[in-house]
Amino acid sequence: xxxxxxxxxxxxxxxxxxxxxxxxxxxxxxxxxxxxxxxxxxxxxxxxxxxxxxxxxxxxxxxxxxxxxxxxxxxxxxxxxxxxxxxxxxxxxxxxxxxxxxxxxxxxxxxxxxxxxxxxxxxxxxxxxxxxxxxxxxxxxxxxxxxxxxxxxxxxxxxxxxxxxxxxxxxxxxxxxxxxxxxxxxxxxxxxxxxxxxxxxxxxxxxxxxxxxxxxxxxxxxxxxxxxxxxxxxxxxxxxxxxxxxxxxxxxxxxxxxxxxxxxxxxxxxxxxxxxxxxxxxxxxxxxxxxxxxxxxxxxxxxxxxxxxxxxxxxxxxxxxxxxxxxxxxxxxxxxxxxxxxxxxxxxxxxxxxxxxxxxxxxxxxxxxxxxxxxxxxxxxxxxxxxxxxxxxxxxxxxxxxxxxxxxxxxxxxxxxxxxxxxxxxxxxxxxxxxxxxxxxxxxxxxxxxxxxxxxxxxxxxxxxxxxxxxxxxxxxxxxxxxxxxxxxxxxxxxxx
Numbered sequence: 001x002x003x004x005x006x007x008x009x010x011x012x013x014x015x016x017x018x019x020x021x022x023x024x025x026x027x028x029x030x031x032x033x034x035x036x037x038x039x040x041x042x043x044x045x046x047x048x049x050x051x052x053x054x055x056x057x058x059x060x061x062x063x064x065x066x067x068x069x070x071x072x073x074x075x076x077x078x079x080x081x082x083x084x085x086x087x088x089x090x091x092x093x094x095x096x097x098x099x100x101x102x103x104x105x106x107x108x109x110x111x112x113x114x115x116x117x118x119x120x121x122x123x124x125x126x127x128x129x130x131x132x133x134x135x136x137x138x139x140x141x142x143x144x145x146x147x148x149x150x151x152x153x154x155x156x157x158x159x160x161x162x163x164x165x166x167x168x169x170x171x172x173x174x175x176x177x178x179x180x181x182x183x184x185x186x187x188x189x190x191x192x193x194x195x196x197x198x199x200x201x202x203x204x205x206x207x208x209x210x211x212x213x214x215x216x217x218x219x220x221x222x223x224x225x226x227x228x229x230x231x232x233x234x235x236x237x238x239x240x241x242x243x244x245x246x247x248x249x250x251x252x253x254x255x256x257x258x259x260x261x262x263x264x265x266x267x268x269x270x271x272x273x274x275x276x277x278x279x280x281x282x283x284x285x286x287x288x289x290x291x292x293x294x295x296x297x298x299x300x301x302x303x304x305x306x307x308x309x310x311x312x313x314x315x316x317x318x319x320x321x322x323x324x325x326x327x328x329x330x331x332x333x334x335x336x337x338x339x340x341x342x343x344x345x346x347x348x349x350x351x352x353x354x355x356x357x358x359x360x361x362x363x364x365x366x367x368x369x370x371x372x373x374x375x376x377x378x379x380x381x382x383x384x385x386x387x388x389x390x391x392x393x394x395x396x397x398x399x400x401x402x403x404x405x406x407x408x409x410x411x412x413x414x415x416x417x418x419x420x421x422x423x424x425x426x427x428x429x430x431x432x433x434x435x436x437x438x439x440x441x442x443x444x445x446x447x448x449x450x451x452x453x454x455x456x457x458x459x460x461x462x463x464x465x466x467x468x469x470x471x472x473x474x475x476x477x478x479x480x481x482x483x484x485x486x487x488x489x490x491x492x493x494x495x496x497x
Contacts, residue, residue: 010076010133027074027132031183034070035290038179041066042298046225050299051199059197060170066179071136074183078133085112085137086176089144090169093151102145102152106348109144110367113137117370138368139185140176142344147175147190149348164190180298184291186318186340188300196300223311225296232293235321239282239289246279252430261443269443270420277423280430281324288318288338316340328414330382330389333422341365359383374428377437381425381449388452389421391459424448 009027019026049059071079092104117134150164167175167190175193195201202222254260255273264272295301296313303315323336334342345361353360362379369375400410424444428437441449 011074046299060174063178064174067177067182075133102148105148142187188316228313239285243282250276250279252276372432373434374432377428384452388455391461395459
């Protein structure tokens, strides 16, 4: 297996002997090795280049150079695309006006990403779905677009009055290509990143000191990320062990096997589908949790304190495993999966799209992920699933809130339904191609598609007009009386039920 993928790996071949020994593709071995190196560098960065004894300029330079080194090791000359994408977008930011800067940057950044994805998939290797150079570009795309929308909103106060200044070229490259997030992210706010570099991220948020005046940069006791990093590394080890143990035993591709489909009862096919997806998810848990641990080890990701005084290190966390595995609704699953991407989609699309924001958000998500047809099948199905789940929750859930026992029954039923629906929805995302994906759905007679369409047609759902009214009420609340505030609260409560 490792030998077959050597040709498609454009990065360093230094670890090829290790790749052959453990029988894993070289690009994946390079990725894990670079992340382990980044973890060690993060500890060094936090201790020896601490903001109290190192200028932000030095921290920016070191973070950027280490990021470029890791990119070159993993992707070779393909890593130049990171500079090209960042450089083109920075040029747009400099030379375009503030009013349209966010739109132009979005088009250029997304366009360059999609062009690279088309080239990689249809020109070089269609079936290559491993550690490839478009993965970091996806995160860079999120960072660039998030930052320009923050700058635009901060100047025009369209949605939230953020204060984001135009970054220098070094600050911009450090934000996009720092060694902590160059390979696997996660996406973060530009303000949060600059606060980390400058050493102001540990100041209490929404709190004053005892005398109400102490605001020095390093006068607060800096929380240690040690416990958070150790906990997340343990999660990584368990996730990796589960994935390596089960991924070949329970392959998703087996769900389209003719013998399996023809000879296996439907209920056992459902069980196998759930177990195969359960075996696949730890791969993502490992990647995202390790990336989070690297940022925490460098001192980035502090979000405040719990009620008991213990520090929280979940500012840029990308996954909540228990929230996923115990999700009782489609929305709950999505809210805990790839969290930073979901927040990015909400900020740049869902909150701004005037017509059918759910469908538009799923479409943008599919375009951002890549050009494999399976992605579009998954997100098309996901749109239908989301609408059906929302209709069921709005119309049926209130009948089960009369007692705790009824609520428990509802939670069990919706947990089973959610896990089956999620597994059914993401099969094309894993299979990638149209043929196998349609073969799977045909073997299931498109049953969940049909059920969801019937639910959407039969059960009333909250209209988009009401959501727009909610947004208007929230906007006017700051300048009108308390009656408008009461209406806003009531509308929000109805929307969230």
